[in-house]
Amino acid sequence: MPRRPAFHRRVLDWFDVHGRHDLPWQASRDPYRVWVSEIMLQQTQVKTVIPYYQRFLQRFPDVHALANAEQDEVLHHWTGLGYYARARNLQKAAQVVRDEYAGEFPASLEDLAGLPGIGRSTAGSILAAAFGQRGIILDGNVKRVLARHRAVEGWPGKTAVHDALWEIAEELTPRERHADYNQAMMDLGATLCTRSSPRCGDCPVAADCVAREQGNPGAYPGKKPRKTMPVRNTRFFMARNPAGELWLEKRPAPGIWGGLWCFPEAGERDPAAWCLDVFGAEPGSIEAWHEFRHTFSHYHLDIQPVLLHVPAPAAAVMEADRQLWYNVRENPRIGLAAPVVDLLRQLATGSSPAAGTRKSPKAKE
DNA sequence: AATTCGGGGAG
DNA sequence: CTCCCAGAATT
Structure with a gap:
């Protein structure tokens, strides 16, 4: 009786027919684009x-354009x-x-993984996709496929489980068609071996999949332990000057939204006192928007x-590299935190969400 | 070994 | 709502 084809053979044959071949980054092997x-x-x-x-x-378009750009624009x-x-x-x-x-990407696993933001899996993926070498990957898709196929128990966030999956990935990765195999495994996880209701009937490696034999592919990989998420509170002081510009500050590199521009965060600070402090003038009005x-x-x-109307532009106080007046119509080339984008849009269109309680005796202008 | 980094797609 | 996505860096 004929032996079952090797794992990677079945995966590659499936990929040739059912894999994704038209993703934007698949058009080129340019290491920059792959990266x-x-x-x-x-x-x-x-x-x-x-x-x-x-x-x-x-x-x-290339590594030099990126290297020479302003961080704000990136x-x-x-x-x-x-x-x-x-x-x-x-x-x-x-x-x-x-x-x-010298502007050329290194073609070794060690050098790639030495670059900021490139870890073991990303280095392996670039090695295969850009240089055609045997690079091994272990992303969320591959973890799921391998955990099911070998019935690896436990949450991959645990070192032992993670290491076991890497071991299997090393073992199964072939000595041919390296880029295609990696892509095939990701496609398998993304389109067939999905988190919920996997389509085992269409899977090329279902015949020797242990999880399928057990009848519980949903049990793999093990789930991350649940934790009740803490709730933190903050206020955004949205200071607007007579020109309609909003006061933003650049956030420090380590930490949430690092390098992005955001409204000043205020703890328990009184908005009027803050305004006087920063701009040397009392706010013309203070308007509390609804919390979200x-x-x-x-x-x-x-x-x-909290929307504050700043009566007079204060030129002298601004530190240009970390504070600015944002003009919505100019669309400055800077990074913005997602909720700031939403609030700026509301401020621009005047569609402020049903303004909440006035925190100032003075009326809205 | 555990935490810290976003935002959204899909159920 | 939940779960998790082509993970890496930091503590």
């Missing part, structure tokens, strides 16, 4: 990345994509490639926006 796509795709779905990728490549093109350290590291790495590799919730992966942030 940008890999970074954007970290913890981010393909559908979300595509428009960002197109705009980014149009503005930064973050501008990352606004809304999240995990902004990726963008900061991306530009740092571009500068390393420019300065230490912005949720991160590890906590909720309840934000109370």
Whole structure:
């Protein structure tokens, strides 16, 4: 009786017929383009990345354009994509490639993984996709496929589980068609071996899949332990001058929204006192907007926006590199935190959400 | 080993 | 609402 074809053979044959072959970053083996796509795709779905990728490549077509750009403009093109350290590291790495590799990407796993923002899996993916070498990947898709196929128990966030999955990935990755195999495994996880209701009937490696034999593919990989997410509170002071511009501050590099521009966050500070402090003038009016919730992966942030009308422009106080008056009509090339984008849009269109309680005896202008 | 980094797609 | 996405860096 005929032996069952090797794992990678079945995966590759399936890929040739059913894999994804038309994603934007598959049109070229240019290491720069491969690299940008890999970074954007970290913890981010393909559908979300595509428009960002197109705009980014149009503005930064090669590694020199990126290395020489203003960080604000890089973050501008990352606004809304999240995990902004990726963008900061991306530009740092571009500068390393420019300065230490003469503008040519290194073709070794060690050198790639030495660049900021490139870890073990991303380095393996670039090695295969851009250089045709045997690079091994272990992303969310591959983890799911392998955990099911070998019935690896436990949450991959645990080191032992993670290491076991890497071991299997190493073992199964073939010595041929490296780029296609990696793409095939990701396609398998993204289109067939999905988190819920996997289509085992169409899977090329279902015959020896242990989870399927057990009848419980949904049990793999193990789920992350639940934790109740903490709720933090903050207020955004939206100071608007007579020209209609909004006061923004650049956030420090480590921390949430690092490098992005945001409304000043105020704890318990009194808005009128803050205004006097920063602008040397009492606000003409203070208007509290309704509180809304912005949720991160590890906590909720309840934000109370407070609109202050600053009567006179105060020129002398501004530190140009970390404070600015934002003109909505000019669309400055800077990175903005997602809730700030929403609030600026509301301020521009005048569609302020049913203004809440007035916190000042003075009426809205 | 555990935390910290976003925002949204899809159920 | 929940779960998690082509993970890496930091503590």
